[in-house]
Amino acid sequence: MMKKARKRDGWENRRIAVLLLGVLLLSLGNLPVKGDAALNTGGAPVNLALDKPAMASSAVSGREAGKAVDGSRDTYWQPASTDREDMSVHIQVELGSGQPLNQVILDLNRGDNLKAVEIDYSLEGESWSRAFTKTEGIRADGQERISFDAVTASQVRITLQLSRNLNVQLKEMEIYMQDGSSEIPVDVTELAFVKEDGTPFGNNDELSLEIGGTAPLEVRGRGANGEWAALPPHQIRYLADGASSTVTPDGTVTGRKVGATRIYAEASVGGKTVRSPDLWFVVKDEHEFEDAKYVAFTSFRHPALTQRIGEAAILEETKTLPVVMIAPNLSGSVSARWLRDGQSRGNLGTKTLIAGEDASIQLPGGMKVPGTYEIQMTFHMSDGGTYYDSLYYTVMPKNGVPDGQSRIAYVGKNGRMVYVPDYKGNRIIDFSHVGYQGGGVRLPDVQAEVAVEPTGGDDTAMLQAAIDEVSRLPRDADGFRGAVLLRSGTYFVGGTLRIQASGVVLRGEGKDDNGTIIRGTGTAARNLIEVGGTAGPSIVEGTETDIQDLYVPAGSRTFHVQDASGYKAGDSVIVRRIGSERWIHEIGMDHIFMRPLTGGTKQWTPFNLDFDRVITAIDGNRITVDAPLANAIERQWGGGKLFKATDEERIEQVGIENMRAVSDFDPSKTDTKMDNDVLDTPYYSDEDHAERFIMMNSVKNAWVREVEGYHFSYALVQVGRQAKWVTVQDSEMYDMVSIITGGRRYSLFIQGQLNLVQRNYTETSRHAYVIESRVQGPNVMYDNRATREYNTSEPHHRWSTGGLYDNVSARISVRDRAWLGSGHGWAGANYVMWNTEGGLVAQKPPTAQNYAIGHVPTEDGLNVRPLVPNDYDPRPREDGYWESTGRHVAPQSLFIQQLKDRLGQEAVDHLARTPVGGGALDVPELP
Numbered sequence: 040m041m042k043k044a045r046k047r048d049g050w051e052n053r054r055i056a057v058l059l060l061g062v063l064l065l066s067l068g069n070l071p072v073k074g075d076a077a078l079n080t081g082g083a084p085v086n087l088a089l090d091k092p093a094m095a096s097s098a099v100s101g102r103e104a105g106k107a108v109d110g111s112r113d114t115y116w117q118p119a120s121t122d123r124e125d126m127s128v129h130i131q132v133e134l135g136s137g138q139p140l141n142q143v144i145l146d147l148n149r150g151d152n153l154k155a156v157e158i159d160y161s162l163e164g165e166s167w168s169r170a171f172t173k174t175e176g177i178r179a180d181g182q183e184r185i186s187f188d189a190v191t192a193s194q195v196r197i198t199l200q201l202s203r204n205l206n207v208q209l210k211e212m213e214i215y216m217q218d219g220s221s222e223i224p225v226d227v228t229e230l231a232f233v234k235e236d237g238t239p240f241g242n243n244d245e246l247s248l249e250i251g252g253t254a255p256l257e258v259r260g261r262g263a264n265g266e267w268a269a270l271p272p273h274q275i276r277y278l279a280d281g282a283s284s285t286v287t288p289d290g291t292v293t294g295r296k297v298g299a300t301r302i303y304a305e306a307s308v309g310g311k312t313v314r315s316p317d318l319w320f321v322v323k324d325e326h327e328f329e330d331a332k333y334v335a336f337t338s339f340r341h342p343a344l345t346q347r348i349g350e351a352a353i354l355e356e357t358k359t360l361p362v363v364m365i366a367p368n369l370s371g372s373v374s375a376r377w378l379r380d381g382q383s384r385g386n387l388g389t390k391t392l393i394a395g396e397d398a399s400i401q402l403p404g405g406m407k408v409p410g411t412y413e414i415q416m417t418f419h420m421s422d423g424g425t426y427y428d429s430l431y432y433t434v435m436p437k438n439g440v441p442d443g444q445s446r447i448a449y450v451g452k453n454g455r456m457v458y459v460p461d462y463k464g465n466r467i468i469d470f471s472h473v474g475y476q477g478g479g480v481r482l483p484d485v486q487a488e489v490a491v492e493p494t495g496g497d498d499t500a501m502l503q504a505a506i507d508e509v510s511r512l513p514r515d516a517d518g519f520r521g522a523v524l525l526r527s528g529t530y531f532v533g534g535t536l537r538i539q540a541s542g543v544v545l546r547g548e549g550k551d552d553n554g555t556i557i558r559g560t561g562t563a564a565r566n567l568i569e570v571g572g573t574a575g576p577s578i579v580e581g582t583e584t585d586i587q588d589l590y591v592p593a594g595s596r597t598f599h600v601q602d603a604s605g606y607k608a609g610d611s612v613i614v615r616r617i618g619s620e621r622w623i624h625e626i627g628m629d630h631i632f633m634r635p636l637t638g639g640t641k642q643w644t645p646f647n648l649d650f651d652r653v654i655t656a657i658d659g660n661r662i663t664v665d666a667p668l669a670n671a672i673e674r675q676w677g678g679g680k681l682f683k684a685t686d687e688e689r690i691e692q693v694g695i696e697n698m699r700a701v702s703d704f705d706p707s708k709t710d711t712k713m714d715n716d717v718l719d720t721p722y723y724s725d726e727d728h729a730e731r732f733i734m735m736n737s738v739k740n741a742w743v744r745e746v747e748g749y750h751f752s753y754a755l756v757q758v759g760r761q762a763k764w765v766t767v768q769d770s771e772m773y774d775m776v777s778i779i780t781g782g783r784r785y786s787l788f789i790q791g792q793l794n795l796v797q798r799n800y801t802e803t804s805r806h807a808y809v810i811e812s813r814v815q816g817p818n819v820m821y822d823n824r825a826t827r828e829y830n831t832s833e834p835h836h837r838w839s840t841g842g843l844y845d846n847v848s849a850r851i852s853v854r855d856r857a858w859l860g861s862g863h864g865w866a867g868a869n870y871v872m873w874n875t876e877g878g879l880v881a882q883k884p885p886t887a888q889n890y891a892i893g894h895v896p897t898e899d900g901l902n903v904r905p906l907v908p909n910d911y912d913p914r915p916r917e918d919g920y921w922e923s924t925g926r927h928v929a930p931q932s933l934f935i936q937q938l939k940d941r942l943g944q945e946a947v948d949h950l951a952r953t954p955v956g957g958g959a960l961d962v963p964e965l966p
Contacts, residue, residue, distance in 0.1 A: 084273055086110075087140060088132045088195070088214040095130040097122035104130050107209040112146060115210040126154075128207055129198040132214070137162055141189040142215040143171075143197065144276070147181030148208035155200040156183060160192035167196065179639070184276060184307050189216065223274050223308050227260035230275075230304055230315040231267065239267060242316035243632050243912070248284065248294035250324050256290035258304045258315060276305045281629060281642060282620075284320040294322035297621060299630035301642075317633060327621075328368075333675060334426050334589060335367040335392070335418060339462060340399070344432060348671075349888020349920060351447050352432040352462035356407060363400035363414055363430060367392040371420035375400055379410040387414065394421075409434045411460065425660075427599045428589040431464045443929050445892045445922055450930055455940045464592030465671060467871055467890060470843045471937040472666035473819045474766040474795030475742050479938050479946025482742050482766065484956065485544040485694065488512060488521030490963045493528040497560070502536055508965075510540035518692040522546045524961055525698060529556045533563075538570045541690040546956050547698030550747040555698040559729035564752070566731040567700055571738040574688035575761030576651055578613055582606075586614075586679035587660070591672040593841070593869045593887065596655075596664050598672065600681050603660045611684045614650040616670050617677030618838075625676065626838075626865055626885045632912050634858035641862045645677070648840060650815045651684070651763055651792055666793060669816035669841025669869055676886065686739075689761065693741040695733055697955040702729035702750040704776045713779040713829055714805075723776045726752050726783075735791075737761035745955050746770045752777035754788045755801070760811070762791035769952050772801040779829050781860065785809045786825075789818050789842075797821040798952065807849055808832040816841020816869070821934050825849035831878070831903060834867030836860055838884075845873045845934045850903045852880040853889045855916050857907045873933040878903025881919035889919035893928035 088108045095104035097119040107116035107130060118128040134140075143158055156177065158170040171187035195214055199207060231239035239259070248254060258275045259267040277286040283298025292302060300322075304315040328336070338346060341361035345352055354361070365373060375387035384405070390398050406412050411433045418426040440449045448467045451457040460466040472478050489505045491498075505523045512520040522544035538545065545568070547555025559567050585601045598614075606612070623629050628643035652664035662681065672679035710724035711717050730753035733743055739762070747770065748755040755772040758765050767787060777783040784805035787796050792815045800823070801807040807825035809832060810818055820843065825832060831852040834842055836859075844851055853870045856863035868887035872879060872894055880903055881891040908915055922928075930936040939947050 084215045084217055086213045086215060087134050087138050088212055091135070092133040093130060096128050102208075107212045108132055110211070112210045115148070115208040117206070117208045120206075123201060123204050123207065126201040126204065127198060128201070129196055130209060130212065131194060131196040132212065134193050134195065134214070137191045137193050139189050139191050139216045140195070140214050142184070142186045142217050143195070144211075144213040144215070145181070145183040145185075145197070146210040146212075147183070148206070148210070149179065150177050150181040150183065151179040152201055152203040152205040152207070153177050153199055154202035156185065157198040157200065158185065158187065159196045159198065160190050161194045161196075162192060164194050182278065182305070184305065184312065186217065186307055186310070217274070223260060223270055223306050224262055225309040226262040227270070227306075227308050227313065229261040230258055230270075230306060230313050231261070232302075232304065232315055232318045233257050233259050233267060237267065240316070240318055243319060245319040245321055248292070248320055248322045250294050250296060250322060252294045254292045254320070256286070256292060256302070256304075256318075258290070258306075260306070260308075260313075270306065274306050278303055278305065283322045283624075283629070292320055294320070297322050297324050297327055298624045301633075319630060321630070328675065329395075331368050331394075331422065333368050334420060334424070335365055335369070335373075335428070337366075337416065337428050337430055337589070338364050339430060339432070340364045344462070346462045348461055348463065348886055349465060349883060350461055351459040353459065354407075354432045354434050356409075356434055356437070360402045360404070360406055361432060363402065363416075365390075365392065365398045365400070365416075367394055367396070367398065367420075369420040369422055370394045371418060373398070373400075373416050373418050375414055375416045377402070377406060378413045378415065379406070379408070381413075392418075392420075407434060409436045413464070424587065424601075426587050426589055429464055431460045431462055433459045435459075441929075443926075445928050447920070447922070448892070448933065450936065456936055458594075460592065460594075461888075463590050463671070464595065465869075465888065466592070466594045467933075468594045468667050468669055468817055468841050468843075468869060469937050469941070470817045470819050470845075470871075470934050471941045473764075473793045473817055475764055476740055477665065477764055477793070478795070479942040479949055481949040481953075482694070482744060483517065483519070484960055485519050485522045485546075487524040487546065487956070487961050487963045488965045490524040490526055490961070492526045493530050496531065497533045498530040499532050499534040499536065502530065502532065506536060506538055506543060506545070509543050510538070514542045518542050519544070521964070522956075522960075524548070524956070524963060525555045525557075527554050529558050531558050531560050532567055533559075533561045535565050536568045538568070538693055539572065539690065542692045544694040544696070546694070546696050546961075548956070548961070549697060550699040550745055557698060557700045559700065559702040561703070562727040564727065564730050566734040567702075567729050568695060568732065569734045569736060570693050570695070570741065571690045571736040571761070572688060573736055573761065575737050576611065576613065576684040576686045576689070579683040579685060582683035584681050586672055586681060588672065589674045591668060591679065593669060593671045594667045596667050598662055598679070599660050600662055601660070603657055603662060606654060606657060606662065606681075606683070608654050608656055610654045611686050612652050612654055612664065613682045613684045614652050614664060614668060614672075615680045615682065616648040616650070616668070616672045617679060618646050618648065619677035620645045622673075622676035622886070628862075628864045631858055631862045631864055635911055639861055640858040643837065643862065643864060646813060648813065648815045667817065667841075670887065673886070689737045689739050689763070691738065691740045693738055695743050695746065697745045699747040700732040700749070700751075702752075702776070704728045704750050710778055714781070718779075722779070724778045726777050728752065728776070730754070731757055733757070735759055735762045735765055738765065739763040742766040742768070743770065744768045748772045749774050750776045752783055754785050757785070757788040758791050758794050760790040763793050765791065765794045766797070767795070768797045768799065770799050772799075772804065775803045779805060784829065787823075790814060792816060792818065794818050795821065796823060797950065799823045801825045802827045804828055805830040806832060806835065808844070808847065810834045810839045810842050810867070812837035812839055812863075812866075814839040814842075817843065819843045819845065819934050820847050821845045821932065823847045823849065831880075834870060836863030836866050838865055839867050840869050842867060842870045843873065843934060844871070844875050845932055846875070847872075848876045850878040850899070851875060852878075852903055853919070854880045854882045854905050855884070855907055857912060859906065871933065874927045874931060880905050881921065883917040883919045891919055891921045891924070893923045893926065894921075895925060895927060
């Protein structure tokens, strides 16, 4: 089971024979051209611009004009940002003597910012003529092949007229004289890569290469007769999307590094671009994990013990004990000890390790008693480093798990949760650290300092002045300045209200028809209330230290660092999980098929997950933080780092409560579109009005409660990326107004970490309870309900981690979203759906798990299903961990039980719904 020992499939030795065309006799015909010959009459036309002198309207240092004609797509010309201000940039190449030419090829970083491409030419450098202007059909991907009537030139200038002031990068500019006698026949309507027998590859077929291996490609075209025929090679353009393989102009693919690359070909036929289906090259290296940087790989040797991420490693009592196996990439030594249920039980000795030679550790017979066992290993290696790793297995109780409970997360004899981890220690996360003040703290009732009433006109300025007045007051011992009380009535708000100071509460006198109503007027798309700025915690320079564990499991709060001397308990820190390029390949996110029909799918690039935490304890170089990590930190996939952080930009102790918000809209605007479907009944679709009621930006220890929203296009509450410890509860969203399509109707939207959304209700959402991409959980959706849904509650895209849907009644999906959006891919990892109801999809992403425990399907959820596998992408995806489908389990709420375990029943009681304000609290203390 050791990763090192897993062999990759070898190079399949597939080489696609290239049909060599006869030498094409090229002629200049009657062109009135003198000077050096522009055509290579023995083969393909010559790139006239290659390595010729070039100049440009401007250039960023290191990205000069010559980089666009150097034959490498790893370099590029980039004009200065100031040069783009007049929405026009140009590059010019000197060809030397007069040359005939009729084609320009441009490889730009993008084309969706172009209004026109102008090609001018000159013979003497003084007078210029226009060869071609392209304004229609400009490609969004920046891949332009422009043909025109032949001209003779010694200088060529390309001017890019911009439609948007966005960055311009020209990777390569090629100039050719193409001979009409070798054009592709105009009846060719399809291109395809072909196999050795001449039959075409299918779309998204896959070939393998080793690093340094090569494979030649042949492209054929199919014309009116239906036959696949050879094409002039120099008329074919090969393109690569990905960095693991490269392809030369003649169609030779070379494996560069482990990963997947999409190869496709294009040709100009009758003035139109014809494109081949995609062919994928996957590069493998059977020795890749033998590098010293990986230190060692550990696993069990046992005939029956499950050793897969996210699957409980359970050892039956009658079975023999496993043997610990170590495959070291460095020489050194390893010492080990064993623990049962977190308590140290004994040492397992020390062994010498020799790089490349497997070693083993025998376990004592006492490790068969029921409990969860951890074998902790400390490595002292020849590189001078000390590293750590652990393996886990569980012997289940003799009487098994109590009836009606989950086998991997149940209440034990002591009344506390028991978790059964996988062999690396990954387990269901403790979600109890979410919400106001880190969980289990009653939302405060804050004294009103100022009270206001509606003016009958636009109240934006009046309300902002009241907020600013309270914002200038001193903070009390609990961190509050006071509340602004909005007396009952309707307040017209044509702008945005902003809370920029800590300790300010905005409170109304109820959310019913007779309460406080904020009416968003006008046609501006905006937020009605914004809390905090945009800057979150920042890393303190010079505090970086490496995490020394080979594997920190999901759900862990402890890890080892190289040097803990600069840290202390109470420090705010960033725990960084690095996701390397190699990890992106492991989870298949460099191998996402293009979106059918429209394309535009973007493969993932490496990214980090920065967990915002506080140190609670330090023991030597062992760090404990306040809340669990929602994703494993794996040296194999990039490892991790620890940094000190400052939190000065966040405001705190802010609340918005007890009011209704309504957005005006134009009821004359209606539609029937719903994503890719059409509804029978028109709905209101105006989008020129308020988008969100509340936007929580850079804020912590904050709350929204007892609010009600109508007609917003985007969200009732959005908790932004810099928000932490926010509670949103006891609120409702009704009758959203927008087109029903992507980027709209996310009623309760979480982007930050350690946030709680509880006891809410939504109607007419697309994504009612939704968590954004690359979110560092935990985050909790507890006791919520959604009806009249147009899509699912979900982690929306790109590896959101550590979410809990607990007692949620809604359509929910945690899946590979593949090409949806621009390549959403694996949307969620280490999610738990506990006693949910409705439709549910839960798939298992590579290197992680998703859990569906106690889910009860309903008829309303029957249309919730995986996107892939399907006919277009039949590659298998694993289901997540499913248990007790059709019957709820005990405890009724995982979140509530976890909170009780950690802080006691009083903390659970603090979550109860209570009256807001009233009495003396609503009597202002300021005149």
